[in-house]
Amino acid sequence: MRIKWISPAMALLVLSGCAGQGVIDAKVELDARFIYEEEKGDRWRVLPSEGVVTGDCEDYALTLREQVGGDIWVVKLTDGSWHAMLCLDGLCADNLGAEWFVIDPPRYSILIRYSDEDVQQKLASLGGATMP
Secondary structure (H helix, E strand, C coil): CCCCCCCHHHHHHHCCCCCCCHHHHHHHHHHHHHEECCCCCCCCCEECCCCEEEECCHHHHHHHHHHHHHHEEEEEHHHHCEEEEEEEECEECCCCCCCCCCCCHHHHEEEEEEEEEHHHHHHCCCCCCCCC
16 A cells, blocks of 8 residues: 655655655554554553454554564653554654654653563563464
């Protein structure tokens, strides 16, 4: 699936060689098959690579990370709720919008970056795993 329009920020990354069409396509493809479902408790997991999938913001971010790389960030929104997103080459993606975006620190009261090791520990301790 090819998209014809991308945000100016993503266009600059594509033109500079930092991000390619595969990164854009991965988000478009995941958006098309992802259905948000609030979880009871906290379980991090990578969703299956095919078919319709359900999960929360952590599951979305981890699944996209599995496809394109990047860092998981968990932020506290100004309304007090917590939200996970994927950040890659200066842009972020989440399940709330269709576009990659530049992180806007004033929107968040707390920002936490999870290293690869932190993500693996979280997956193991919360019963998550890479699903087939």
